[in-house]
Amino acid sequence: MAGHVNSLHEQVAQGLRDLIFAGDLSPGAFVDETRLCEQLAISRTPLREALKVLTAEGLIRHEPRRGCFVNEVTEQDLDEIFPVIALLEGRCAHEAALHAGDADILALEALHRQLQDSAAQGRIPDYYAANFAIHEAVIAIAGNKWLAQVIGDLRKILKLARLQQLNAPGRLAQSLAEHMAIFAALKARDAQGAEVAMRTHLTRQREALRQLARHHKSRIAPVSTEHDKLGVTT
Incomplete structure (x- = not known):
């Protein structure tokens, strides 16, 4: 079971990277966790793990009480x-x-x-x-x-x-x-x-x-x- 979760959050992370690199998730865009979970039929756990990975990479930023956003490179x-x-x-x-x-x-x-x-x-x-x-x-x-x-x-x-x-x-x-x-x-x-x-x-x-x-x-x-x-x- 743990292996499935790890594999899933890695897939989500790569999918989000692809969207960012293609410009489909534009700089500054809000990452709507509820919408993504519904679209992907997944729980928040693999999505949030994926977002942690992308935050560490500098592609996503987390703002307290606001959520996650695609980082803007100034x-x-x-x-x-x-x-x-x-x-x-x-x-x-x-x-x-x-x-x-x-x-x-x-x-x-x-x-x-x-x-x-x-x-x-x-x-x-x-x-x-x-x-x-x-x-x-x-x-x-x-x-x-x-x-x-x-x-x-x-x-x-x-x-x-x-x-x-x-x-x-x-x-x-x-x-x-x-x-x-x-x-x-x-x-x-x-x-x-x-x-x-x-x-x-x-x-x-x-x-x-x-x-x-x-x-x-x-x-x-x-x-x-x-x-x-x-x-x-x-």
Whole structure:
């Protein structure tokens, strides 16, 4: 029975993450526990356990006597987080260049081909998926569990912003060029070059978000949260 509850709250947590990352639960949105419990035919226990997980990840905030809300990432948050994650992912790139084997480079090369194909066809969701996989691969190759843990926490907070920045004018081509520079340094086992290239890439993501904010002043509009979108089984 306990295993079923644990599995259920993990499913609910992932479903809520997906809704947040897709913009279906918009920043600042109230998390209606009663409605979700009715939709999912679950008790409040697995839902509240899921909300605790997302609160720890920084995706949800709990306000006493008010309930849970989707966290809003402010411009100040972005200004504070991006330099930190640039430093950390830069260090990962440095360590990955030192530790990468031939098989690692071949795997990264295949991912970069996917990246190039997606960019050529303007498929931003596919580009983002390949982009995400590349960052994950670099972190894995670096093999530093502490860096991986801290970066993982920050990436959850920044995921929606990092997807949105690809919509800035000219950003897709710029991002691809940055990634190819990172890959070239990794392939050459140039640790310092890989670190600088990765930090530049993350810094320019923040610049792209500023550019996007100047062009688009509105947030993503919330949409309904149907039961099947959560992908929860009971």
